Structure formats: C-alpha cells, structure tokens
Amino acid sequence: MIGWKDIPPGMVILEAGSASKIKTGSWRAAYRPKWIEENCIQCLLCWLFCPDNSVKVKDGKRGEFDYDYCKGCGICALECPGKKGNKAIVMEEEVK
Amino acid sequence: MTKVVAVTGNEAVANAFRQIEPDVCAAYPITPQTELMQRFAAFVSNGQVRTEMILVESEHSALSACVGAAAAGGRVATATSSQGLALMWEILFIASGLRLPIVMPVVNRALSAPINIHCDHSDAMGARDSGWIQLWSENAQEAYDNTIQAFRIAEDMNIRLPVMICYDGFIISHSIERIEYLDDDVVKNFVGEYKPLYPLLDVENPKSYGPLILTDLYHEVRKAHSEVYKKVPKVVIEVAKEFEKISGRKYELFENYRLDDAEIGIVILNSAAGTTKDLIDEYRDRGVKVGLLKPRLYRPFPYEEVGNALKNLKVLCVLDRADAFGGSFGPLYLDIAASLCNFSQKPILINRIYGLGGRDFMPEHAAEVIEELKDIAKTGKITKLKEYIGVRE
Numbered sequence: 001m002i003g004w005k006d007i008p009p010g011m012v013i014l015e016a017g018s019a020s021k022i023k024t025g026s027w028r029a030a031y032r033p034k035w036i037e038e039n040c041i042q043c044l045l046c047w048l049f050c051p052d053n054s055v056k057v058k059d060g061k062r063g064e065f066d067y068d069y070c071k072g073c074g075i076c077a078l079e080c081p082g083k084k085g086n087k088a089i090v091m092e093e094e095v096k
Numbered sequence: 097m098t099k100v101v102a103v104t105g106n107e108a109v110a111n112a113f114r115q116i117e118p119d120v121c122a123a124y125p126i127t128p129q130t131e132l133m134q135r136f137a138a139f140v141s142n143g144q145v146r147t148e149m150i151l152v153e154s155e156h157s158a159l160s161a162c163v164g165a166a167a168a169g170g171r172v173a174t175a176t177s178s179q180g181l182a183l184m185w186e187i188l189f190i191a192s193g194l195r196l197p198i199v200m201p202v203v204n205r206a207l208s209a210p211i212n213i214h215c216d217h218s219d220a221m222g223a224r225d226s227g228w229i230q231l232w233s234e235n236a237q238e239a240y241d242n243t244i245q246a247f248r249i250a251e252d253m254n255i256r257l258p259v260m261i262c263y264d265g266f267i268i269s270h271s272i273e274r275i276e277y278l279d280d281d282v283v284k285n286f287v288g289e290y291k292p293l294y295p296l297l298d299v300e301n302p303k304s305y306g307p308l309i310l311t312d313l314y315h316e317v318r319k320a321h322s323e324v325y326k327k328v329p330k331v332v333i334e335v336a337k338e339f340e341k342i343s344g345r346k347y348e349l350f351e352n353y354r355l356d357d358a359e360i361g362i363v364i365l366n367s368a369a370g371t372t373k374d375l376i377d378e379y380r381d382r383g384v385k386v387g388l389l390k391p392r393l394y395r396p397f398p399y400e401e402v403g404n405a406l407k408n409l410k411v412l413c414v415l416d417r418a419d420a421f422g423g424s425f426g427p428l429y430l431d432i433a434a435s436l437c438n439f440s441q442k443p444i445l446i447n448r449i450y451g452l453g454g455r456d457f458m459p460e461h462a463a464e465v466i467e468e469l470k471d472i473a474k475t476g477k478i479t480k481l482k483e484y485i486g487v488r489e
Contacts, residue, residue, distance in 0.1 A: 001312060007320035009256055010195035011309060012294045016302040 020069075024052050029072035031091040035065060039088035046076035046089055098343070099277045105236035105268040108275045109175075109201050109261070110135035112243040114145055115283035118199075119170035119290065122150035122161035126180040127213045128265035129203040133175055155180035159187040159198075166196035167305050169295025171247070174198065177265060178205035181219045185226070191258045192227025193321065194305055195293075197250035198258040200228075201243060204366070204417075205265040206453040214454020215265040217365060218418040221427045227321070229259040229328055230395040232365050234351075236273040239263040241345060242392075244278070247287045248335045254327050256293055262394075264367040266454060282342050325396040332393050349398045351390040352405055354380060358387030360469045361409040361443065363432050365391055365417065368450065368457040372415075375462035386466055391428070403435035409443035411469045417451045425482055444472055447482040461486050 008014065042062055047055040054070035056063040072094065080089040103111070106129070113121070113136045121140075123133040140149040148165075152158045158174050166172040176184060181202055191198050202220045206212040220230060231246060233239040239261060246259040263269060278286075294303055309317055329349055336347035353373050355361060364372055369390040379386045389405055391397070406412060414433075416426025424430070429447035436442040448465060451457045464485060472478060 002316070004316040004319040004323070007317050009293065009324075010193065010305070011307060011317050012194070013304040013307055014294065014301070018304070 020053060023068045025054065025066075025068045025070045028067075028070060028094055029074075030094055031072050031074060032067060032070060032094050033065060033072070033074070033077050033089050034092045035062070036086075036088050036090065039083045039086045041081065041083050041088070043081060045079045045081065049075050049079045051075065098279070101275050101277055102272050103236065103275050104131065104270050104272055105239050105263055106132040106203070106270065107135055108236045108240040108277075109243050109263075110139070111277060112240050112283070113173060114139045115278070115280050116171075116173075116244065116247055116287050117145045117284075118147050118173040120148045120150065120162070120165035120172045121174060122152050122158045122165065122172075123174045124152055124155050124158045124176070124180060126155070126177045128205055128215075128269045129175045129177040129180065129201070131269065132201060132203065155183040156187060159184040159191065159200075162198045163187060163191050163194065163196055166191070166198050167194065167295075168297045169292035171251070171290035172196070172198045173200065175201040175203065177203045178207055178213075178219045181223055182207060185223065188223055188226035188228060188258075190306070195256040195324075196258060197247075197256050199243070199246045199250055199261070200258065201239070201261045201263070203265045203269045204262055212453040213265070215267050215367075216417045216452045216454070217262070218452075220260060220262045221418040221420075223260070224395050224427060227257065228395065229255075229257050229332075229393070231259065231261050231332075232390075232392055232394050233261060233263040233268070234366055234369050234390065236263070236268055236271070237275050237345070239268060240275060240277070241339065241343065241347065244283055244286060245332075245335050245339050245347070248338075249328070249331055251287075251290065252331045252335075253291070253293065255324060255331055257324065257328070262366065267367045276343070278343060286339070286342055328396050329393060329398050329401075347392060349391075349393045349401055350405070351388075351392065353388040353390065355387030355389055355405060358385050359410040360384065360386040360466060360473060361389065361406060361412040362386070362415060362462070362465060362469075363389045363391070363406070363412065363428060364415040365394070365428060368415065368417065371457055371459055372462045375459050375466065379466055384466070384470065386469075394431075397431050397435070399431070399435040402432065403439060406432065406436060407439045407442050411446075411473045412443040413446050413448055413465050413469055415448050415450050415465065417449075417457075419449050419452065429482070444476070444478060446472070446478055446480070449482070449484045450486055455486060458486070
C-alpha cells in the first residue's frame with residue numbers, strides 16, 4: 001500500500017480501468033449465475049446489465065462468467081430472455 | 097491606467113468576475129449576494145463575457161455544478177451567503193477534497209433562526225474547517241483585490257484548492273465606495289490562461305474522481321490533504337507581491353496596524369476593523385499604546401506569524417462577529433488563543449461578541465473595549481472572559 005506522500009492531488013485515479021484490480025466477487029450473495037449455452041441467443045443483455053465485469057465477451061460472443069467480479073445480484077438472470085421460454089442464465093445456490 | 101469608480105462591493109466583485117471571465121458560473125440568488133450574480137448575469141446576457149452561466153434550483157446544486165465543471169477542466173466561480181452557504185456544506189468538503197480551485201465570494205450574513213438578512217460572520221465561520229482557503233476583506237477595494245488574487249491562489253499548481261472571499265453583507269456589499277479598478281487586460285494577464293489539472297474532458301487520458309477509499313488508505317489521503325495547507329501562506333504572499341506590482345496595493349497574511357510597540361491589542365475581521373482603526377488613531381494621539389491585527393488569510397490560519405505579532409502585548413481583546421454556541425468562545429478567539437498558547441510570554445486575552453445580525457459596530461463600542469483593556473492592563477484582573485458588547489440588558 002502507498003504512503004501519504006504518494007497520494008495524488010484529490011485522490012484522482014489516473015490509471016484507466018483500475019477497478020479491475022478490485023475483485024468484487026471475493027464474497028457473494030447466496031446464489032451464483034450459471035450460463036446454459038444451448039439456451040443463449042447471444043443478445044448480450046447480460047453483459048449490458050452486469051453492474052461489474054463478470055460477463056466476458058470475446059469476438060462479439062458471450063463467454064463464461066468471471067466469478068471474480070460477480071456478487072450474485074441476479075440481474076443477468078432476470079434480464080435474460082432465453083430461448084423459447086428457457087432461460088440461458090439461472091441462479092444456483094452457492095456451494096459452501 | 098487604473099480607473100476610479102464609485103460602486104458597491106457586489107458591483108466591484110462582479111466586475112472582477114467580468115474581467116476574469118470564468119468558464120462556468122453556477123449560482124442561486126440569496127441576499128445579500130444576489131446583486132453580485134445579478135450584475136454578472138447581465139454581463140453574460142449582454143455578451144460581455146463568454147461564461148456558461150448555470151441557473152440552478154439551490155445552492156447545493158450550484159456548488160455541485162461547480163464541482164462537475166471544475167473536474168471537467170474549467171475555471172469556475174460561484175457566490176453565496178448565509179443559508180446558501182449552509183446548504184452547500186456537504187459539497188464544500190467535496191470541492192476541497194477533490195482539490196478543485198473554485199472561487200466563491202461569501203457575502204457574510206447571519207444564520208437562521210431567527211431569520212435575518214444582515215451581516216455577521218456565522219456563515220463563513222461555520223465553514224472554516226471545510227478545507228476552503230478563506231480571504232477576508234475590510235472594504236470593497238479589498239473584496240475586489242482579493243477576488244482577483246483568489247483565482248491565482250486557488251489555481252496554483254502546488255495548491256489547487258477552492259477559495260472563499262469573505263466581505264460584510266450590506267455594510268460592504270451594498271454601500272457605495274471609491275474603488276480603483278485595474279484595466280481589463282491587466283487583470284486578464286495577472287490571472288493568466290487557465291491550466292486544468294486532471295480534466296475529465298481530456299478523454300484521451302481517462303481518470304476517476306471521487307473513488308471509495310476505506311480503512312486501508314483514507315487516513316493517508318487525509319494526511320496528504322492536511323499537508324497541502326502548509327504551502328498556502330507562501331503562495332498567498334507571492335501572489336500578493338505580484339498583485340502589488342500591478343496595483344500598488346500591498347497585501348499580507350494579516351494587517352498589522354500600529355501593533356509593533358503596542359501594549360493593548362485588538363483582533364477583528366472585516367469592516368469593523370476600519371472603525372476600530374479610527375479609534376486606535378484617537379487613542380494613539382492621547383498616548384495610549386494600542387494596535388490592531390486584522391486577519392486576511394483566515395484559513396489556513398497563520399498561527400505562528402499571528403502568535404509572534406501578538407505575543408508582546410499586555411492585553412488583547414478578540415472581537416468576534418459570530419458566537420459559538422455551546423459554551424465555547426468566538427471562533428476567531430479560539431484561533432488567537434491557539435496561536436499564543438505555547439509562548440511563555442503572552443497577553444491576557446478576552447473575547448467580546450459584537451454586531452450580530454447586522455447590529456452596527458460603532459466607534460463607542462471600540463472605545464468601550466479599549467477602555468476595558470486599559471483597566472485590565474492596570475489591574476491584571478478580568479471581570480468577564482467572554483461577553484456580548486452593544487447589547488441591551
């Protein structure tokens with residue numbers, strides 16, 4: 001950790017994207033989201049709605065969850081339209 | 097060439113704003129500040145300045161808009177009084193904590209309740225520990241001069257802190273005085289082009305303002321913040337020296353008026369200092385060794401310099417135009433007491449509260465204080481440590 005002499009004026013953070021250093025998923029609510037690929041229509045609403053950075057997208061396609069940034073809020077599962085009534089994201093109980 | 101005019105204090109400060117032409121000005125009207133921003137808004141409407149004037153729905157919003165505009169990278173100003181400053185309270189700390197060099201005249205007015213529109217210092221005193229630099233002004237000339245200097249002080253790259261310029265509501269804000277205006281180009285050259293530090297609108301270099309800082313770092317951030325204020329007095333003096341070159345008017349951290357050989361001293365802020373100086377001249381003519389100290393840079397308070405200027409007095413009265421309720425002393429008294437407490441030789445101190453809610457401070461009040469100090473110097477006895485003066489029984 002830095003000492004007071006290295007604090008920038010106004011504690012302005014000059015490094016872009018530095019929030020990725022903070023792994024908000026270090027503790028999580030009782031449930032975690034599970035991605036079911038066969039029900040996914042690649043709408044990317046989960047990526048759009050995720051309050052942090054736990055939905056990974058590569059080449060325009062949805063990838064696996066990065067649980068380092070997931071607090072288990074369930075917004076992705078709620079927003080997921082799924083395919084023919086079957087959700088592509090469901091919340092599962094966190095394994096203790 | 098300077099131009100001599102007869103204007104109100106508010107008009108003079110509005111003219112300083114016109115000459116400086118801030119990028120953004122967000123304000124909300126409140127007596128007795130209203131006239132200042134009304135006049136400045138007219139400059140905007142008439143196309144005399146290109147300032148973006150934001151008319152908001154409260155002072156909380158006014159200062160919030162200023163914080164945003166300053167973080168974006170603009171030169172920013174606002175103004176307020178009394179309840180307006182009280183409503184800004186939350187954002188005052190954010191502006192200073194983020195090191196945003198916002199300039200804000202505070203036209204001193206009493207706080208409610210009871211509601212009152214006239215002068216005392218309870219508004220600015222309530223904000224004295226919010227991290228804003230405070231420059232206090234005896235008259236309209238000082239308010240004008242301090243406003244121009246405030247931009248340079250606030251924007252100094254070693255400081256980057258917001259500044260309040262305090263002057264007395266109605267007594268100074270609405271009285272017409274003789275003022276010397278500097279030429280527009282002289283003022284513009286003096287304040288110079290605005291150089292932002294970490295502007296948010298520099299999108300090529302993204303940055304974050306106002307992050308959450310918890311137990312692991314907050315203490316260090318506050319220590320770093322506290323250290324910045326040590327650099328302020330030097331900058332205030334440097335800016336004053338440069339200002340003297342363009343104006344011929346000399347400013348220091350405080351005014352020392354006939355204090356060097358004095359035995360009896362008075363410390364007093366703003367317009368009442370003028371009245372007191374007249375009385376000091378009368379007493380000096382009669383051979384009474386009395387002098388006055390009028391703080392100019394009140395925050396950060398130059399404790400060491402003030403203490404050295406006052407330590408050789410026999411008796412000293414600190415006159416506060418604001419009370420501190422809850423059995424404490426006037427805020428100025430507490431600072432003066434702190435500046436003297438570690439000297440082995442120091443004067444006997446008393447605190448007198450005067451002029452609340454615009455009650456006139458008359459020459460006889462200054463005389464009453466000097467007479468009491470003469471008695472204390474003779475007997476060494478204090479009858480009352482803190483008391484109101486000019487109050488009906």
